[in-house]
Amino acid sequence: MIAIKSPRLRTFLRYAIPFVLIPAAVALSALIFDGQRYLIISLGIAVLALLLFMTGFEHRNIGSRRMVITAIMTALAVFGRFIPLFKPITAICVMTAVYLGAEAGFLCGALSVLISNIYFGQGPWTPFQMLGFGLIGLFAGYLSKVLLRHKWLMILYGALAGIAYSFIMDIWTVLWYAGGFDWKLYLSATVSAIPFTALYAVSNVIFLLLLQKPVGNKLRRIKIKYGV
Amino acid sequence: MRFTQLNPFAVTVYYVCILAVTMFSMNPFLLCIALVTSVLSAVLTHTANRKNHLFSLAVFVVAAALNPIFVHKGLTVLFYFNGNPVTLEATLYGLSAAMMLTSALYRLRDLSKALTSDKVLYLFGRFSPKLALLLSMTLRFVSLLRVRWRRIQDSQKALGLYDDGNLIDAVRGRARVLSILITWTLENGIVTAESMESRGYNSGRRTSYAVYRVHAADVLFILVCLSLTALTAAGIWQSKAVYYPEFDMRLFSPWGLAGAAAFTLLSVLPLIINIKEAIRWRLLLSKT
Numbered sequence: 001m002i003a004i005k006s007p008r009l010r011t012f013l014r015y016a017i018p019f020v021l022i023p024a025a026v027a028l029s030a031l032i033f034d035g036q037r038y039l040i041i042s043l044g045i046a047v048l049a050l051l052l053f054m055t056g057f058e059h060r061n062i063g064s065r066r067m068v069i070t071a072i073m074t075a076l077a078v079f080g081r082f083i084p085l086f087k088p089i090t091a092i093c094v095m096t097a098v099y100l101g102a103e104a105g106f107l108c109g110a111l112s113v114l115i116s117n118i119y120f121g122q123g124p125w126t127p128f129q130m131l132g133f134g135l136i137g138l139f140a141g142y143l144s145k146v147l148l149r150h151k152w153l154m155i156l157y158g159a160l161a162g163i164a165y166s167f168i169m170d171i172w173t174v175l176w177y178a179g180g181f182d183w184k185l186y187l188s189a190t191v192s193a194i195p196f197t198a199l200y201a202v203s204n205v206i207f208l209l210l211l212q213k214p215v216g217n218k219l220r221r222i223k224i225k226y227g228v
Numbered sequence: 229m230r231f232t233q234l235n236p237f238a239v240t241v242y243y244v245c246i247l248a249v250t251m252f253s254m255n256p257f258l259l260c261i262a263l264v265t266s267v268l269s270a271v272l273t274h275t276a277n278r279k280n281h282l283f284s285l286a287v288f289v290v291a292a293a294l295n296p297i298f299v300h301k302g303l304t305v306l307f308y309f310n311g312n313p314v315t316l317e318a319t320l321y322g323l324s325a326a327m328m329l330t331s332a333l334y335r336l337r338d339l340s341k342a343l344t345s346d347k348v349l350y351l352f353g354r355f356s357p358k359l360a361l362l363l364s365m366t367l368r369f370v371s372l373l374r375v376r377w378r379r380i381q382d383s384q385k386a387l388g389l390y391d392d393g394n395l396i397d398a399v400r401g402r403a404r405v406l407s408i409l410i411t412w413t414l415e416n417g418i419v420t421a422e423s424m425e426s427r428g429y430n431s432g433r434r435t436s437y438a439v440y441r442v443h444a445a446d447v448l449f450i451l452v453c454l455s456l457t458a459l460t461a462a463g464i465w466q467s468k469a470v471y472y473p474e475f476d477m478r479l480f481s482p483w484g485l486a487g488a489a490a491f492t493l494l495s496v497l498p499l500i501i502n503i504k505e506a507i508r509w510r511l512l513l514s515k516t
Binding site for chain 2: 002043046047050060061064065067068069071072074075076078079111114115118210214215218219222226228
């Protein structure tokens with residue numbers, strides 16, 4: 001894996017990609033392209049997420065190890081999406097982000113959506129989902145110190161992330177349905193999505209409770225042993 | 229050369245062309261051709277089994293029925309259903325939409341059979357080799373995880389540690405299997421990374437296992453595809469179908485007929501290539 005040498009470029013990309021470039025690409029896919037060329041946009045987002053991932057380390061060896069571990073966590077998230085109703089994607093993204101860094105969390109979220117949608121159906125919603133899960137991972141990574149010190153905060157974060165994700169997807173619903181943004185429609189969409197919002201939040205809490213200790217121990221062990 | 233042996237890029241161009249025409253024209257005549265030829269090629273190349281055909285039939289019936297039930301635009305009323313008018317125009321529109329959906333479904337299934345995962349990676353590799361590697365690695369891990377899950381579960385059962393009897397035992401057993409699975413795969417992943425580095429990953433341009441050269445036949449095929457699609461698009465443009473308020477289509481204009489002919493040829497192009505190949509094979513056999 002290539003490491004980006006210049007620290008200034010790294011810092012610039014670290015904030016420019018998740019907060020400017022990828023949201024711009026998602027907005028582009030929703031508004032200008034009229035939701036038609038979503039697959040190209042999704043692949044573009046995946047490349048950007050990979051670039052963001054590269055800003056997270058300074059040495060090549062660490063990059064390769066971290067990439068393989070992130071690929072495994074992504075595969076676990078995809079694997080877990082076959083469980084009916086309760087989906088562990090958020091829990092696995094949060095764990096990845098907390099132990100392997102915010103950039104790895106973003107990559108895990110975005111890729112697990114892109115890959116699991118190969119099985120569950122790609123569509124104009126893919127870029128939005130990628131951004132949603134990516135941001136959940138990214139912020140978990142930013143908050144990793146606090147989340148690791150207080151375990152209950154991680155669970156609270158999972159619950160809040162489920163609600164926030166539902167709100168982000170409701171923006172997509174409104175844009176798709178009305179062709180533009182409208183507050184009234186947005187409110188009614190969020191109200192009608194309450195069962196899903198609750199389901200997301202509950203399944204995040206359940207999987208974080210189940211996975212926090214065993215997966216956390218294993219990731220910490222790998223981190224200490226190999227310096228990922 | 230059979231159709232699936234063409235360069236993956238040529239195969240992709242073909243399906244993009246045919247799906248674009250199918251999905252963006254609401255011309256009932258063209259859609260009828262699209263449906264018939266897509267079913268024909270699915271039957272002749274064995275890309276769909278009986279279950280797939282039944283599913284497609286269900287999609288067709290539902291899609292065709294939904295529009296006239298919910299849309300009451302149009303001037304020609306056929307009969308009244310629950311006090312609402314069912315119009316000829318809405319029925320025609322529903323039929324066209326159903327033909328579009330069904331033939332697109334058949335073509336997409338063909339596409340996934342024709343473009344196997346190694347070909348997809350070959351195409352993606354041009355776009356971004358790093359992303360292609362990451363995607364293929366993750367896809368591989370998904371199936372690896374499934375295999376290992378089964379293996380761990382079997383060994384746990386053989387050891388007598390796994391019980392499906394009640395819910396708590398089942399969940400605890402699965403949690404233990406998951407824990408073993410994660411430990412195994414993470415440790416294994418580090419080995420993979422080390423092995424990649426020591427074999428010179430990222431020290432040069434990445435080559436792919438399968439080599440697909442661009443032959444003259446591929447270029448010719450792409451050119452024929454694109455010109456037939458252009459002719460079809462011109463035909464669609466000249467004989468646009470208007471459904472509401474009254475159905476209107478200038479079908480028998482020369483451009484419309486030329487477009488339909490071009491589209492028919494485009495739709496059966498893979499079949500022609502395969503049949504030509506079969507005939508050549510028979511001839512070669514009979515000579516020896």
